[in-house]
Amino acid sequence: MPSSNSGLTIGIDLGGTKIRAxxxxxxxxxxxxxxxxxxxxxxxxxxxxxxxxSVRGGLGTDLSAIEAIGVxxxxxxxxxxxxxxxxxxxxxxxxxxxxxxxxxxxxPVVIDNDVxxxxxxxxxxGAGRGVDDLLVIFVGTGVGGGAVTGGRLLTGRSGLAGExxxxxxxxxGRQCTCPNQGCLEAYVGGWAIAERAVEAMLANPxxxxxxxxxxxxxxITARLVGELAATGDPLATDIMDRTGQYLGxxxxxxxxxxxxxxxxxxxxxxxxxxxxxxxxxxxxRANAIPAYTYDLEFVRSELGTDxxxxxxxxxxxxxxxxxxxxx
Amino acid sequence: MPSSNSGLTIGIDLGGTKIRAxxxxxxxxxxxxxxxxxxxxxxxxxxxxxxxxSVRGGLGTDLSAIEAIGVxxxxxxxxxxxxxxxxxxxxxxxxxxxxxxxxxxxxPVVIDNDVxxxxxxxxxxGAGRGVDDLLVIFVGTGVGGGAVTGGRLLTGRSGLAGExxxxxxxxxGRQCTCPNQGCLEAYVGGWAIAERAVEAMLANPxxxxxxxxxxxxxxITARLVGELAATGDPLATDIMDRTGQYLGxxxxxxxxxxxxxxxxxxxxxxxxxxxxxxxxxxxxRANAIPAYTYDLEFVRSELGTDxxxxxxxxxxxxxxxxxxxxx
Numbered sequence: 001m002p003s004s005n006s007g008l009t010i011g012i013d014l015g016g017t018k019i020r021a022x023x024x025x026x027x028x029x030x031x032x033x034x035x036x037x038x039x040x041x042x043x044x045x046x047x048x049x050x051x052x053x054s055v056r057g058g059l060g061t062d063l064s065a066i067e068a069i070g071v072x073x074x075x076x077x078x079x080x081x082x083x084x085x086x087x088x089x090x091x092x093x094x095x096x097x098x099x100x101x102x103x104x105x106x107x108p109v110v111i112d113n114d115v116x117x118x119x120x121x122x123x124x125x126g127a128g129r130g131v132d133d134l135l136v137i138f139v140g141t142g143v144g145g146g147a148v149t150g151g152r153l154l155t156g157r158s159g160l161a162g163e164x165x166x167x168x169x170x171x172x173g174r175q176c177t178c179p180n181q182g183c184l185e186a187y188v189g190g191w192a193i194a195e196r197a198v199e200a201m202l203a204n205p206x207x208x209x210x211x212x213x214x215x216x217x218x219x220i221t222a223r224l225v226g227e228l229a230a231t232g233d234p235l236a237t238d239i240m241d242r243t244g245q246y247l248g249x250x251x252x253x254x255x256x257x258x259x260x261x262x263x264x265x266x267x268x269x270x271x272x273x274x275x276x277x278x279x280x281x282x283x284x285r286a287n288a289i290p291a292y293t294y295d296l297e298f299v300r301s302e303l304g305t306d307x308x309x310x311x312x313x314x315x316x317x318x319x320x321x322x323x324x325x326x327x
Numbered sequence: 328m329p330s331s332n333s334g335l336t337i338g339i340d341l342g343g344t345k346i347r348a349x350x351x352x353x354x355x356x357x358x359x360x361x362x363x364x365x366x367x368x369x370x371x372x373x374x375x376x377x378x379x380x381s382v383r384g385g386l387g388t389d390l391s392a393i394e395a396i397g398v399x400x401x402x403x404x405x406x407x408x409x410x411x412x413x414x415x416x417x418x419x420x421x422x423x424x425x426x427x428x429x430x431x432x433x434x435p436v437v438i439d440n441d442v443x444x445x446x447x448x449x450x451x452x453g454a455g456r457g458v459d460d461l462l463v464i465f466v467g468t469g470v471g472g473g474a475v476t477g478g479r480l481l482t483g484r485s486g487l488a489g490e491x492x493x494x495x496x497x498x499x500g501r502q503c504t505c506p507n508q509g510c511l512e513a514y515v516g517g518w519a520i521a522e523r524a525v526e527a528m529l530a531n532p533x534x535x536x537x538x539x540x541x542x543x544x545x546x547i548t549a550r551l552v553g554e555l556a557a558t559g560d561p562l563a564t565d566i567m568d569r570t571g572q573y574l575g576x577x578x579x580x581x582x583x584x585x586x587x588x589x590x591x592x593x594x595x596x597x598x599x600x601x602x603x604x605x606x607x608x609x610x611x612r613a614n615a616i617p618a619y620t621y622d623l624e625f626v627r628s629e630l631g632t633d634x635x636x637x638x639x640x641x642x643x644x645x646x647x648x649x650x651x652x653x654x
Contacts, residue, residue: 076618085618133484147584149483154476156586157460160618161476167580171496171514171573180579180614187498246498252507253494257474257584259483287507291403291412291487 005067009320010055010107011313012071013114016040016089019047021054022306023061024313028125030306034058044084044095052104068108069101070316072117072308079112079159108323110316114308116162119146120153121311122264124318126302131261135254137164138267138301139247139276141222142177143185147258165189169250187246190222190269197225197239207235226273243269244276248283255284255292266301274300332394336647337382338640339398340441343367343416346374348381349633350388351640355452357633361385371411371422379431395435396428397643399444399635406439406486435650437643441635443489446473447480448638449591451645453629458588462581464491465594465628466574466603468549469504470512474585492516496577514573517549517596524552524566534562553600570596571603575610582611582619593628601627 007026012019015038022033034054039046056063075087082098084090102109112120119136122128128136134148143165147154154161165185166178173182174192186192198220201208210233215224228236251263265277281298303310334353339346342365349360361381366373383390402414409425411417429436439447446463449455455463461475470492474481481488492512493505500509501519513519525547528535537560542551555563578590592604608625630637 131484133488149476149481149488150479152477152479154585156476157458157588158586161460161584161586163583163586163616163619166583166616167494168576169495169498169580171576178583178616180616182496182576183580249495249498249509253496253510253580254584256490256493256505257488257581258481259485259488259490261484289490289493289505289507292490 006065007317008065008067009313009317010059010061010066010069011117011309011311011316012051012055012069013308013312014038014047014051014071014090015074015114016087019051019054020309021051021059022309022313023059023066024310026317028121028310028314030309032059032061033309038090040089040091044090044092044097047090048097048100048104051101055105063105063107066107068110068316068320069105070117070312070314071098071101071109071111072114072312073097073111074114076160077111077113079110079155082109082111084111108316108320110312110319112159112312112315113162115144116146116153116155116159117311117315118266118303118307119148119162119311120315121303121307122266122301123148123153124314125310126307127264127299128262133258133260134262134264135164135258135260136264136266137251139188139190139265139269140267141190143189143267147260149258164250164254167250167253169246169253184246184250188243188250188269193222193225193239193243193269194220196242197236200235200239204235211236222269223272226269229273240273240276241279243273244279245283247276248280248287251280251284252287255288255296259292260296262297262299264299264301266304266307270300271304333392334644335392335394336640336644337386337388337393337396338444338636338638338643339378339382339396340635340639341365341374341378341398341417342401342441343414346378346381347636348378348386349636349640350386350393351637353644355448355637355641357636359386359388360636365417367416367418371417371419371424374417375424375427375431378428382432390432390434393434395437395643395647396432397444397639397641398425398428398436398438399441399639400424400438401441403487404438404440406437406482409436409438411438435643435647437639437646439486439639439642440489442471443473443480443482443486444638444642445593445630445634446475446489446638447642448630448634449593449628450475450480451641452637453634454591454626455589460585460587461589461591462491462585462587463591463593464578466515466517466592466596467594468517470516470594474587476585491577491581494577494580496573496580511573511577515570515577515596520549520552520566520570520596521547523569524563527562527566531562538563549596550599553596556600567600567603568606570600571606572610574603575607575614578607578611579615582615582623586619587623589624589626591626591628593631593634597627598631
């Protein structure tokens, strides 16, 4: 097992469509990276083998200098044991991924949920630097997030805390992908924006003509709705305005719960419609209890799609170094 | 300044109608207590003088054996400086209550928000004992709460975190007493239950006759609605059923955010309608993501109206002892 103090770690962002591995230094800089597709159909053994190939070969790094490997997994994981409990995206159930990877490479492996590691990344090396109370919201196809409270990552009883997308914002409202109705994600997640847009088109075909033409026969997506809203189309603009209002309503509550110093917004929907952050900020400033917002900061993610690899690498370094200190 | 290790502290529950002071031992037992009314009209100096009288005389305790005094204040406080920033109930703005009390008695004083200290009390000596991840919800006239995450009280950037009553559960819904619309409190707080009942009576006077008679010319309150619901009156039952559904909707979200091991429910509305806890539990088990609830516990507060004095006393002991350790 390597005992160097190189500060070099490997971060792996393990998603349902692609896997990115990167060598990251102690300052959170990506030194090199390697991208492969995720062979979900091949099952966990095939994915593990592909990752081993990527780390041993594709990355082109000397593994003896690597202090630890961090992995952010799209799914529910048990950070203590390295078990991936359940990942709908990967179609895995109870796969001891951390242990298998660590044994194969003889390097300590730290795994956590993809959104938790991205939160850690933004906190340590991105837009969340320097504050002890931080809220991070990623709005992509799904809506996830994380929180730092009193200088510590919020984990919950077993590492599942931080499902900010699954707070109820409309009791009895739209069915979510989770068993609940009216979740924040069921209104502002990419899939929900698309669903709401299609419903609006069906309810008012005249107003929906712009979006129908914009889509050129392809599936309606949140990205298309955002693009069309930027051109001033009334239906798309209305959908995105309401998206901002729903996101604002959810954020008001989360800010009352956490009283953070800063909120970081990331994810594909935010990247596609960055004005959402301003909409949310003005709603929160108007609707939250004033003491909670007077110097609250609203910023966009700095790490973007690197948040996963930087966060998992940095979290792995932190945990391995703190374990060493305890020995 | 006393330097004994008696483990005795005084807890003070400072509310807008009454003030309770109690001597509490290190195991959270109330040794003696004293209750006075709050002279809000007399202003902060009069209230401070009354508290000094209560502590020096009414409590009948030897102050030289008291290690610290804890105060839970109904309002926004700055625990670090002892400043009461704002208390609508007391009609105080920026009063340095902690410093004034500590100087007058020459005993260290720790102040915090009333709901934060009650959360601490339930965690240390009540229904929240033994878990590191705890959610506490008090449903009274208002709705407050607190959280313990990873073995620490959630405080937020400046001690204001934990306003669980002010999460949005109906975007654009009922106006809250805070600037937001659709807060949990605006549906399940005692004032909101009464408001919803009156609206239901006005909308359907026939169905409302039972409640009108039950109130015997007095104001409609949540307590009356709860009592009448227990007799089977359809309108009151419907109001309380919906109250449980709203509370459940809010809790689903908070459980996804915190992943606690246990939820403690307290406050007057819960005491009056304890079945609400079962309603909420069944809603949460049906609607939350299953991994969050498989061994989640739903329990009622154990300390009841003692939570404030026990919590503030116990928090004061903890903070003073930990300060001593740092010296």
